Amino acid sequence: MKDVMLKIKGKQKSLEGEESVIELITEGKFYNKNGAYYLVYDESEISGMEGSTTTLKIQGQKVSMKRFGNNTSKLIFEKGKKHVSEYETMYGDMTMEVMTNDLDINISEAGKGSIDLSYRLNILDSLESNNHLTIDIM
Template sequence: MTQNQQAHIPVNIHLTTVIEHEGEKETYELLLPGEFYEKNGTCFLKYDEIQEEGTVQTIVKFSENSTVILRSGAVNMRLPFNKKEQMNGSYTSPHGTLAMITQTKQLSHSHTYKESQLEGTFQLDYHLLMQGTPVGNYTLKITFKSM
């Protein structure tokens, strides 16, 4: 396999989301299986979340200066992030589609292969607006390790 075309590697994912809004702080944590792969210099993490509405497949696509979080299934969401500019996204549920805007504060990621073990981290800090209204400051941290 070439550097640009790697296998899908099964990984254990630890996902932490912290939301701060109007002085309140909420933390959510998930441990779930997923997969990691690289294609043409872009990294991908793929996992499924089971929610009340049903299963949501999530793909986190990240490169040096930008990221896109794509969710499909019970909900559909496209949330792009760029270090240099605010980005427009959308969230679609059975109740309709909402316009979202992300303002990226910090974006970092790294991964290494040690003795055929993959380990990596991904962190994203951003401010989110929904329909033009601020809904909070989000910190998303993902650590992943091959199974």
């Protein structure tokens, strides 16, 4: 397991055109297990998910994101595929659909590189947004 710095930038745009951007620099852990890369980091106040831990599993051209803590979710990103999952919050559970439009993974064995993904998120057929997430591993 290796200590790394992560620069995470998330951009969310609603169908009405409202845009929000979150940028976060945080410490994380990087490791390789059974042919997959893993990134683990704690969420902060900035992301609105303080008290949660995020684990990214990067395997081939697929990224799985699991969050545990105050908010629990599992999202799967695969270019051109739609995945449905549950999002558990202290206010109740919701069904989410994630359609990944683009996914670019460039990570070395040394734990340096980036993940760049664009996806459409639909929660309960009522909240829909286009999202872009970039994670730089330093």
